[in-house]
Amino acid sequence: MKFLNKCSLHYKYFISYTIILSIPLILIGGFIYQYFIETVRSEVIKNNKQVLSQVQYNLDVKMDELEKIAFQISLNNQLTPYRVTRDGYWGRQALQELNKYKTGNSFIYDLVLYYDKQPFLFSSYSTYQVEEFMDGLFGYTSWNRDQFRQDILHNSLSKVYAPQHIKPLGDNPFITYMVPIPKSATNYGVVMFFIKESSIQLLIQNILEDDGKATFILDREGKLINTTESSSVSQMAVIAPYLQSKADQGTMKLQIKDVDFLVSYTRSPRNGWTYVTLVEEDKIMTRVVYIKKIALISLAATFLLGLCLSYLFMKLNYSPIRKLRQFIESETGESLQQHVNEFEAFHRVVHQMSNKNRSMQSQIIFxxxxxxxxxxxxxxxxxxxxxxxxxxxxxxxxxxxxxxxxxxxxxxxxxxxxxxxxxxxxxxxxxxxxxxxxxxxxxxxxxxxxxxxxxxxxxxxxxxxxxxxxxxxxxxxxxxxxxxxxxxxxxxxxxxxxxxxxxxxxxxxxxxxxxxxxxxxxxxxxxxxGDRALQMVNEMENIRLYIHRGEIEQLSNYLSELIREIKAKNVSLFVVRNICYDLIHLIVTTLNELQQNDQYEAIGYPDVITLLDYETIDELSDMITGISILICRHIEESKNRSSVQWKNELVTYVDEQFTNPQFSLQLMAEQFSVTPPYLSRIFKEETGKTLTQYVNGLRIEKVKKMLADGEDNMQELVEKVGYTNVSSFIRKFKESEGITPGDYRKIYTK
CATH class of the missing domain: 3.30.70.270 (Reverse transcriptase/Diguanylate cyclase domain)
Structure with a gap:
């Protein structure tokens, strides 16, 4: 804080702009980062739920189709227990009927019909004995003959068996979906549908995005039916117990072997199957990390741009303060460089001025x-x-x-x-x-x-x-x-x-x-x-012109003739006083126009009050004659001495003040108590140059000397000679010398 108090206002502006820029960037950056984390998490959860719901819906539709096929088979007169076991002819008719059902649904690879206490099973291709089907051809590892009969007689619900290789059906793993017929407590048969595991995986993959998620399907007992990632089966074994006590739909976070996973699940109300997606949280955050990287780059670029703009605005805002400092220094003659903080310096100067002002006000009141x-x-x-x-x-x-x-x-x-x-x-x-x-x-x-x-x-x-x-x-x-x-x-x-x-x-x-x-x-x-003085309008205008032109002899003769006319007209003392008043006022006004008002004070003309002390026309006439003589004398003396005196005074003043940034024709005219046009005319008559040309010449010569001495900071050079705009000075330098200051320095160095 002490450092800031001692810092120049120039740097305080820059530091304050930087802080103002940094605070919103930090807040915005933190908010955006946290917002994206929560947004991505919620989007992943929402997406997982939507995907699982779609997978569930599609599989439920497929399973419902299988249930309908089983129901249709139970109602088919060609596939009753009596007909399919009557003789070989009806057995072949049964195979053809089953083939129709298989052909009508591409999801089914094959299907098998079995009635309790019958020696054969019927498929769309062939017939099998029970012992041959269970022990040899199909070879279920988790389903033996006794369990097969038990499921037929006592299971009124559909049941699914995990994928395994079935020899007659090829090398692909198959899922077995068993539907009892009719669906009642006294079912006497079963329809078994064989579905390729790849068909279910293809159906899931058409819905899933390739974003690293593993998807599982569990039956109502929590046994694995299908997975899209076989490598994640061990992880599913850890997750499955948690799902038994959970609601029908939800999301939870689990840590498995020091890895955080996001688990989303939904349970089908139709068949009790549970659909689960499993994804590593780090994979979810990959998008966040990428967005964070882009955001950091954007924030850094914004910060750098903001710094540049802050510096530019700081320079623009500080410029009036710098000019004010220079103005105060020029007016007070006191350097403010010793005061680091400009406002403190201004405060001191304003305080001093305020004290002086109060003192002056007290004097004015008094x-x-x-x-x-x-x-x-x-x-x-x-x-x-x-x-x-x-x-x-x-x-x-x-x-x-x-x-x-x-x-x-x-x-x-x-x-x-x-x-x-x-x-x-x-x-x-x-x-x-x-x-x-x-x-x-x-x-x-x-x-x-x-x-x-x-x-x-x-x-x-x-x-x-x-x-x-x-x-x-x-x-x-x-x-x-x-x-x-x-x-x-x-x-x-x-x-x-x-x-x-x-x-x-x-x-x-x-x-x-x-x-x-x-x-x-x-x-x-x-x-x-009436007022006969009004008849003197033309005469007064002639006197004014004589004074303006400096025609001394004509003015003297004209005034003498005017006095004789006044006496000859035998006018009243009142009229003569008015004429004298107009004459004196005309002389004062004309001398003011010529900036010769000091001559009026030197001559000591009578004013309107003392004018009443003259009681005769002769006294007034003598006074007017004396005025005319004094006017001629002072105008002639002023004209004779103007050539040398004005040149010396004006040139000396310009030589001393040309480095002042506030220097101007108006300021110089006020200094010499003359009008700007009059000063400009006199200066050019005496020096042969306009004031602007003369000042520019002095400034350019001073810059040339400083360049020759080795100074190369153009901003400082320009300010030292009274300019504030570098480009403007460079243009004037080139117009005068034919080259830029930089080229001049290079030539002089060589």
């Missing part, structure tokens, strides 16, 4: 108000352009915008009490809760001049529905704190980047409280007729 205010200010400045990105960023701060129409709202509290500033945060949170289901809003932590600034997302841009919501807020202020407020409301915008414009509008609307009166709700569209 700094949540600060983060909340930071993201709301970023939203107000127009630095967050996508709603989904906004909700993802602010999710940890407890704020979430469900709707698509955004407004800026400013509440100016009508009070001179200085203590009101202390409860402004409490008032703001309470007003956030007063918003209905169609509006979601949050207040910025900007508590100056008794103002509360809200960013509110609404389900629709309808000013009528929003007016009711603002009235509800005014009522809550009066009821809860006894404070009156004037509310300035900017236009609703579907783009988060234009929330800053709505903030300028809300401030402008609030400035109209001197005209509209305090404690009123003022919408910007009610006090300003």
């Amino acid at each position: 700094s949540r108000p600060v983060l909340r205010n930071f993201y709301l200010h970023e939203l107000l400045r127009g630095n967050i352009e996508e709603l989904s990105k906004l909700n993802w960023m602010v999710n940890e701060t407890g704020i979430y915008f469900y709707y698509d129409w955004f407004r800026s709202v400013i509440l100016q509290l009508d009070t001179s009490e200085e203590s009101i500033n202390e409860i402004l945060p409490q008032i703001a949170r309470k007003l956030e809760e007063e918003l209905d289901q169609e509006n979601v809003g949050y207040a910025l932590d900007t508590w100056e001049n008794n103002k509360i600034v809200f960013i509110i997302a609404s389900e629709s841009d309808s000013p009528i529905a929003f007016l009711k919501q603002m009235e509800k807020l005014q009522m809550a202020l009066r009821i809860e704190w006894g404070v009156h407020a004037t509310i300035g409301v900017g236009n609703a915008y579907a783009k988060t980047s234009e929330i800053g414009k709505s903030y300028i509008e809300a401030n402008t609307a609030l400035d109209y409280r001197l005209i509209r009166g305090k404690r009123s709700i003022i919408f910007i569209h009610e006090v300003v007729e």
Whole structure:
């Protein structure tokens, strides 16, 4: 167990697959072996019973035929005791009649008719005197003259005599079957049928299969009538006493001279004969041994195939773990090789990350108000352009915008009490809760001049529905704190980047409280007729193109001309502020597209809040002119230094990271805070190659050096240079060098 705990997960997988494979194979193998033993035994027993029943049936049929012939003879007027002994003529008629019976049944070799107290016996061939028949010609060893007469007079049942050689009938052993006539207590004659032993054996063998069984037939007294195996007679002598006390049918197992035998028997209800089969148990098991051999070979082949598949699946299942290990090593900079069990190593890394995460979460919770205010200010400045990105960023701060129409709202509290500033945060949170289901809003932590600034997302841009919501807020202020407020409301915008414009509008609307009166709700569209900034669409697009193209002189001249036009049109300060906001937002957006957002931070553009500090058109014009000069200067400096600086930084990074399996254009772009297409274009301009070509070249050169140093494990070589697929790398190597890595090693060795 300690060994398994220290084993690599790679081998644990393989051992576990092997155990899982072995258990069912062992159980199935044992079950099949035991099942076949019992099945073969039961099949042999069943087969023996069927065979014995068929043998019994066939012999019973034959014996019944002999009984019927004897009965017919007793009724035949030509074969009465009087006629057959009357004179020679009737004696010859008797022979002819008997021959008819013999000829009509092929099972009978010959038959003999004898009547008590008569000097002759009649067969189908001839007549015999009793003394001549018993003592000379037929010569029964176990049947003398007196016993012959006794059987005729006192035996009312048919009787069979064991096979023996009878001289007149030939060299074959014959079975004698004696049937008294008539069958009654006062019988006065007998019909003896002579049957070849081979006829009975042939009848049995036609039924038996050649599977090593010995078959015996015993009479009702347990004496042997016939056997198919003369060598088994001694064994039958041992078995016969057991059968006398047994039922009419059954199977038993006996051991004779240290050999186990399976004995099946059945007894005929007609004549009391017992039919027995005897077979060695080892012969029965021959089939089982053969099946076991085949099963073992099949199980072994299955086991080997299972091992191969287990190894293959283990490699496939372990591959994600290996990649995860490599990824963790590349991300953490810590080698996990010292930890034998990968999961233990992962557990340590995840535990460390979890601790860091909990620490970060604690810091986030502690700094949540600060983060909340930071993201709301970023939203107000127009630095967050996508709603989904906004909700993802602010999710940890407890704020979430469900709707698509955004407004800026400013509440100016009508009070001179200085203590009101202390409860402004409490008032703001309470007003956030007063918003209905169609509006979601949050207040910025900007508590100056008794103002509360809200960013509110609404389900629709309808000013009528929003007016009711603002009235509800005014009522809550009066009821809860006894404070009156004037509310300035900017236009609703579907783009988060234009929330800053709505903030300028809300401030402008609030400035109209001197005209509209305090404690009123003022919408910007009610006090300003249209927005002339919308007429600057073409101008803004031209500025964006100048920045994209890097046309510094044209951009500077265009901005100067634009400022002169603004002054010449004599537009309001509100419109100029909107134009400046659009211009600043355009510059920020364009610089982001060019991945020059660091220049925006270096220049220090005014945001939407500080933009309101400019109170004259001249101040705004000077600010725009200053922005244009700084933009031109930074773009020119960036362009001049990009050639040398980017090449050195990009090439150095690739030279250090090309062996990392996780290396990619996306990863490199994130590292340098640029978009992948922009990085790809710059890299090719500076090096003359695509990033993929450059990386493949480095990897191939490193492999060539390792091959020259004598390393020959292709899997390890490929992994060392950042590949995971050997065949893919071999294809790239051949495309580059014209030969495979193996051929390269052979050529270099020679």
